[in-house]
Structure formats: structure tokens, C-alpha cells
Amino acid sequence: MMASASDELWILGIHMTKFGKHPDADLVDLASEAVKGALADGGVAMKDMGVIGAGNLMAANAGIGQQLQKQLGQTGIPVYNVANACATGATALRVAAMAVKAGECDMGLAFGVEKLSGAGLLSGGSRKSDANTWSPSGRYGAVAPVDGRIGTEIMPGVFAQIGMEYGHKYGGTSFELFAKISEKNHSHSTLNPKAAYTKKMTLEEIMGDVMIAYPNTRPMCSANCDGAAAAVVVSGAKLKTLSREQQRRAVKISASILTTDPWEESCQVLPDVNTLTRNAANQAYEQAGVGPSDLNLVELHDCFATAELVHYDNLMLCEQGGAVDFFNSGATWRDGSTPVNVSGGLESKGHPIAATGIANVWEVATHLRGEAGDRQIQGARVGLTHVIGLGSACGVHILEKSAA
Amino acid sequence: MAKQIPLVDYLELGGDPHLVAHECTSCGARFFDRRNACASCEGIEFKEAAIATTGEVRAFTIVAFAAPGVPVPYVAALIDCEGTSVRANLINVVPDPEHVTLGMKVRLATEVIGTDEEGTEAVGFGFEPLGGSA
Numbered sequence: 001m002m003a004s005a006s007d008e009l010w011i012l013g014i015h016m017t018k019f020g021k022h023p024d025a026d027l028v029d030l031a032s033e034a035v036k037g038a039l040a041d042g043g044v045a046m047k048d049m050g051v052i053g054a055g056n057l058m059a060a061n062a063g064i065g066q067q068l069q070k071q072l073g074q075t076g077i078p079v080y081n082v083a084n085a086c087a088t089g090a091t092a093l094r095v096a097a098m099a100v101k102a103g104e105c106d107m108g109l110a111f112g113v114e115k116l117s118g119a120g121l122l123s124g125g126s127r128k129s130d131a132n133t134w135s136p137s138g139r140y141g142a143v144a145p146v147d148g149r150i151g152t153e154i155m156p157g158v159f160a161q162i163g164m165e166y167g168h169k170y171g172g173t174s175f176e177l178f179a180k181i182s183e184k185n186h187s188h189s190t191l192n193p194k195a196a197y198t199k200k201m202t203l204e205e206i207m208g209d210v211m212i213a214y215p216n217t218r219p220m221c222s223a224n225c226d227g228a229a230a231a232v233v234v235s236g237a238k239l240k241t242l243s244r245e246q247q248r249r250a251v252k253i254s255a256s257i258l259t260t261d262p263w264e265e266s267c268q269v270l271p272d273v274n275t276l277t278r279n280a281a282n283q284a285y286e287q288a289g290v291g292p293s294d295l296n297l298v299e300l301h302d303c304f305a306t307a308e309l310v311h312y313d314n315l316m317l318c319e320q321g322g323a324v325d326f327f328n329s330g331a332t333w334r335d336g337s338t339p340v341n342v343s344g345g346l347e348s349k350g351h352p353i354a355a356t357g358i359a360n361v362w363e364v365a366t367h368l369r370g371e372a373g374d375r376q377i378q379g380a381r382v383g384l385t386h387v388i389g390l391g392s393a394c395g396v397h398i399l400e401k402s403a404a
Numbered sequence: 405m406a407k408q409i410p411l412v413d414y415l416e417l418g419g420d421p422h423l424v425a426h427e428c429t430s431c432g433a434r435f436f437d438r439r440n441a442c443a444s445c446e447g448i449e450f451k452e453a454a455i456a457t458t459g460e461v462r463a464f465t466i467v468a469f470a471a472p473g474v475p476v477p478y479v480a481a482l483i484d485c486e487g488t489s490v491r492a493n494l495i496n497v498v499p500d501p502e503h504v505t506l507g508m509k510v511r512l513a514t515e516v517i518g519t520d521e522e523g524t525e526a527v528g529f530g531f532e533p534l535g536g537s538a
Contacts, residue, residue, distance in 0.1 A: 134520050140412040140414065146411070148471075148474035149493065151491035154470060161463035213469065
């Protein structure tokens with residue numbers, strides 16, 4: 001079972017469930033569907049796996065990895081149950097990748113699963129009546145809840161400010177501009193049968209929808225839904241021993257990076273999602289030996305329309321400060337020079353948190369394999385995936401088509 | 405006058421209400437929460453630093469949909485107080501994008517958020533447009 005340290009990492013098999021409402025499937029059912037799909041896609045079985053990176057956020061103390069083993073195969077291998085906010089899936093994939101790269105095993109499994117249908121705001125606690133007598137508590141010595149009294153803790157509001165801050169710094173943003181980004185992603189989703197929502201929306205419909213936190217209306221927010229995704233990682237040496245068909249469909253992981261937010265002046269006041277993304281992208285481009293202009297498609301973390309804009313810049317898809325012009329040029333539409341979120345993104349494909357950081361790898365891998373059907377980006381050879389978990393963690397993967 | 409207590413311990417009440425940060429004595433990083441060490445340089449010594457009471461809105465959102473019990477709409481903002489970033493609500497302003505703008509100049513203002521059964525008032529803070537309500 002022991003392998004030697006591996007310089008090359010490949011995705012051998014990968015799968016995602018349809019995102020959406022799955023009222024009759026529990027977490028283990030969804031995870032099982034994704035894992036069985038990934039194993040079958042790679043032509044391997046649980047007995048071939050040397051490690052499992054298991055991601056679930058909302059029930060992070062429940063040991064989802066072992067729960068899955070109890071259904072699909074108790075082979076005794078190490079399980080790492082991980083929780084890293086919206087970067088949970090990417091973190092699970094990193095765990096499998098690190099184990100294979102370190103030579104602890106030659107094949108590893110990663111999966112992420114979440115059930116979020118019907119969930120509302122995921123942060124910003126409901127405010128109960130204040131205490132009978134004021135008593136300071138917590139790290140700010142607060143005598144009463146501060147969400148809504150000292151700024152906002154709700155994600156649509158936090159990410160709204162992140163987009164607005166970019167607009168203040170560089171200019172050119174508006175409610176309409178952010179809504180147009182959402183219009184693009186909803187348009188893209190019409191071609192993705194695995195998306196939770198596949199309805200095209202006009203700019204007027206998006207801007208006229210329910211306001212959540214200006215400038216983000218409801219369709220400009222990521223969609224809570226159920227879903228799972230799983231991937232099998234294999235070393236380059238092991239892949240060479242597998243069939244020609246397995247080698248042909250394997251997708252190279254040219255870079256696998258995870259960063260956290262380094263200290264910046266305002267980072268404890270408004271989360272800084274920029275610096276850690278830029279750092280992750282820089283490391284990823286260097287590790288992969290590719291640049292932003294080599295990317296045929298990008299799946300980035302559009303948890304809100306306001307977030308997508310800043311990540312054009314953070315991932316260096318455009319010049320610094322140039323994200324508005326870059327978007328307005330049409331570059332990020334599926335027929336543009338750097339298609340972004342051709343899956344429909346989190347705003348329409350959906351965002352079952354722990355699944356997201358593997359589902360975006362599935363999307364890119366499917367294009368690199370030439371298996372994306374109606375939404376295929378023709379001739380795709382290199383793609384990038386990105387997730388942000390607030391708190392913060394950033395996962396970036398660069399994937400390349402097999403030369404075999 | 406009723407006895408008062410600040411909503412958070414970094415709000416200094418009295419004749420000239422202002423915010424106070426823990427400033428790292430080695431690198432100057434400022435923090436509003438209780439510290440174990442400096443996240444910027446690992447320093448362990450801090451001094452109290454008074455924060456400017458005027459600033460500029462660097463980012464804002466108008467929250468229209470919040471958790472149960474939180475009154476909406478409200479304006480949440482990131483304010484640059486002469487180099488120190490502060491999180492706060494914008495108050496004494498009409499909460500719509502015609503009246504709240506990026507770059508607008510604001511100043512600290514306090515408001516009573518409630519009175520407990522011992523008659524003590526909790527006092528919160530926000531920032532209001534300079535030169536009166538916009």
C-alpha cells in the first residue's frame with residue numbers, strides 16, 4: 001500500500017449529484033451517490049482508497065466520513081473529517097491530495113456533502129429580548145447582541161460591503177453592474193442540468209426581486225440547496241499502471257493551494273477576502289506554471305454577485321482595479337475570453353457548502369474531458385477553481401487536460 | 405441622569421464619546437476585542453488608543469432582510485476613521501442609496517438602545533452624516 005512521494009497528482013474519478021432539493025435523501029445518501037459515482041467514474045473501489053478527506057459543515061461533529069464508510073466500505077483507512085466554512089470541500093480535496101503527494105498512499109478519496117434546502121440566513125443570530133440587567137460578555141464586552149446594532153453579520157451584507165469597497169477604491173460599480181453579473185450566471189445555468197435553478201432571468205427581474213442587503217437582491221445571493229460531490233485523487237506513478245482509458249480521462253491537478261487571511265489593517269472589521277485569494281492564486285499559478293491568460297474557464301466563488309467582481313481582480317484575470325471594465329467587455333460570459341462560472345455559479349447552480357469546493361472541480365474537469373455537453377467550452381485545456389470560506393480560508397485548484 | 409453602560413467596552417462614554425482600540429506597542433496594529441497577542445506581529449503589549457470620531461464611508465450595505473428580531477432596514481458600514489477601520493451602523497440618515505453614498509463624511513454619534521430593570525441605559529454608537537442628516 002505504501003507509495004513513494006509523488007510529484008504529480010491526478011483526478012482519476014469525479015462526480016457530483018444534482019444540486020437542489022433532495023427531501024428523501026439524507027447526508028449519507030447524498031454522499032454515497034457522489035462517492036459511488038466518483039469511484040465508478042475512476043474504475044476503482046473503496047478498497048483501493050488509502051485515505052478519506054470528508055467534508056460537511058453544518059453537522060461537522062458527526063463524523064460524516066465514518067458514516068459513509070459504514071454504508072460503502074469499512075476498510076480501516078484513516079478518515080479526516082474537515083470543516084472550513086465554504087472552503088470545506090476544497091479542504092477535503094487538499095487532504096487527499098496531501099496524503100498522496102506525501103506518499104502515504106497512492107489513491108485518496110475526497111467528498112463534501114451538505115443539506116441546506118429551506119435554510120435561511122446562515123449567520124446573524126436571531127435577537128431575543130435583551131437581558132433584564134446589562135452585563136458585559138464576550139471579547140467586546142457587549143451588553144446586548146451587536147448584529148444590526150454595530151454593522152452586520154449576515155453574509156449578504158458582508159459581501160455587499162466587499163463589493164462596494166471595491167467600487168469605492170476603483171469606481172465604476174453600481175447596483176446595475178452587480179445585477180448584470182448575476183444575469184450572466186443565471187443565463188449560464190440554463191445549460192447545466194445539475195444546477196438547482198436553471199431559469200434565465202432578465203436584468204429587470206433581478207433588480208426588481210426582493211432586496212436582501214443592497215445591492216444584493218435574492219437572485220444575486222447563493223442558493224441554499226442539497227448536494228454532494230466526490231473525487232478520487234491518484235499519484236502520477238499509480239496512474240501509469242492503470243488502463244489507457246483511465247489515463248485518457250484523468251485530469252491533472254497542476255496546483256492545489258489553501259491559504260488563510262494574513263493580517264491587514266481592516267481584516268477584523270470587515271473580512272478581507274482579497275489578500276488570501278490573491279496569495280492563493282499567485283501560489284497556484286507558480287505551482288502550475290501557467291498564467292491567468294492560459295485559463296480556458298474559471299469557476300470562482302460567487303457566493304454573492306458583489307463577490308464575483310472582486311475575484312476577477314484577486315485571481316488576476318484582469319489588471320488590478322480593472323474588474324468593472326473586464327466584466328463590461330463581456331470577457332466572463334461563456335463566449336468571452338475568460339468564461340467564468342459557466343456552471344451557473346453559486347447563484348444558480350447552488351451552494352451546498354461542503355460540496356461546492358469539489359463540485360467546481362467536477363465542472364472544470366468535465367470540460368477538460370470534453371464531456372460537458374451543451375455547455376462545453378470548446379477546446380478547454382486549463383481551468384481554475386476557487387472557493388472562499390469566511391473566517392477565512394481560500395482554496396484554489398488549477399486543472400489540466402490529460403495529454404494521453 | 406440615568407446611569408449608563410456602553411453597548412461594548414470599546415465605546416468610551418462621557419462628555420466626548422469616542423472609540424478606544426488596543427494598539428500593539430511594537431507594530432501599531434489596532435484591535436477592538438480583548439487580545440491574547442497581536443495578530444500582525446505576535447507582540448504582547450498594548451496601549452489604549454483613542455479613535456478619531458470623524459471618518460469616511462469606505463463601504464456600506466442597506467440590510468433589508470435580517471434575522472428575526474433585528475429591525476430593518478439598517479445601514480451597515482465600514483468607516484475609515486483617519487486610518488483606522490471601524491464597523492458601525494450609519495444612523496440619522498435615510499436608509500436608501502440616494503442618501504447613503506460611498507465616500508460620505510460621517511461622525512460618531514451615540515444613542516440609547518434600551519434601559520434595564522435597574523434603570524441603567526445601554527448606549528450604542530453609530531455614525532451620522534457630517535453637517536446634519538443628508
